Amino acid sequence: MILSPQTWLKWAAKLMPPSRKDWLAAMQNELEQISGPAEQNLFAFGCFKAALLEGARxxxxxxxxxxxxxxxALFAFSTVLILMSTKNISGPETLALSKLMTVLAxxxxxxxxxxxxxxxxxxxxxxxxxCIAALxxxxxxxxAPSYAYLPSKYLAALSFETAGAMATLFMASIYLNWLYDPAIHDA
Amino acid sequence: MTRNRAPSQSTCLVLSELCQQPQYGYALMKKTGLKSGTLYPILMRLKDRGFLTSNWEEPQILGRPPRQSYELTPNGRAYANEVLAPDTQPAILRGIKT
Incomplete structure (x- = not known):
């Protein structure tokens, strides 16, 4: 705990949700009553932990x-795609597929x-x-067009996977918006 | 959505101290032995559930900022009596006066 008590409380102020600001003011004023730097530091660090918990909740x-x-998760999946796209490039077919996977990543x-x-x-x-993936x-x-190096069934499979991922992201954004929107839940 | 699980030992300690008289935050810390990182979330939960009120009080020493004291509401006292009853509280708290 090498930071000063005031610094811990400054960080607590950044983390504490607006509905808990009164508690933060109480903690800051209570710190003034404590003598001894070690005690003050312990108190302020605890207040920071409380603010971190409240912020996360x-x-x-x-x-x-x-x-x-x-x-x-998306970033990890993209990294896997890029790693796969750089392996086993043995000809124009696999090169074309690896370029496509890089674009997807x-x-x-x-x-x-x-x-x-x-x-x-x-x-x-x-x-x-x-919409683009589904189309x-x-x-x-x-x-079923034929392309020089990419079988259309591979492209269709990638399109299907992309359409599925986009649909999941769309539903997730709607759900997250509903779940965590204060305007909906805080009457 | 409220949860009705049994209060923790730390919460019971805080309730037993507040049953005696209103307290300031630091004084509660000293009497219960809890750190501020544990105490203040407990106080917040108790206040959210309507068991606790807080009051700003003018400082006793000139130049110091006002302090917030915490007091159980009538609902809070009833809740404390219920959870601190001898047949419901944990063995470690049986020696604490209410």
Whole structure:
């Protein structure tokens, strides 16, 4: 605990939800009553832990945790795609597939960034992504075009997977918005 | 949504002290032996459930900021009596006066 008591309380102020600001003021004033730097430090550190707990339990904190988990999963999936795309490139067919997987990986990473930035932007991204993937899949399955190095069934499978991922993201953004929107739950 | 699980030993300690008289936060810490990181979440939960009120009091020493004291509400006293009853409290609390 090498930070000063005032620094611990400053961090507590950043973490404490707005509904608990009165408690923060009480903690800050109570610190003034304590003599001894060690005691003050222990008290202030405990207040920081309490603020961290309250922040995590608040709707905003829980939403942040859920979105961080989702973004981490998307980012991990994108990394796996990139690693797979760089392996076993033995000819023009696998090269074309690896380029496509890299594009998909970058697309998913954008999703991860949007998940942290804005649920509204994520909804738009997922909606557009789903429409494009669904259209591509239906075209590939119905017309079955032949491409130089990429069998249409591989493309259709990737489109199906992308459409599924985008639909999941879209539903997740709606659910997270409903679950953690104070305007809906705090009457 | 409220949960009706049994209070923790720390909560029982806080309730037993508050049953005696209103207390300041630091004084409660000293009497219960709980750290501020444990005590304040307990106080917050008790206040959320309507068992506790807090009052800002003018400082006794000039130049110091006002302090917040905590007191059980009538509902809080009833709850404390229920959980601290001899046949319901944990063995470790049986020696504490209410």
């Amino acid at each position: 608040s709707r905003k904190g829980l939403s942040w945790l859920a979105r961080s988990g989702g973004a981490a 970058v697309f998913y990473m954008c999703g991860a960034a949007l998940l942290m930035a804005s649920l509204k932007a994520l909804k738009i991204y997922a909606g557009i992504g789903f 591509m899949m239906s075209y590939l399955l119905s017309a």
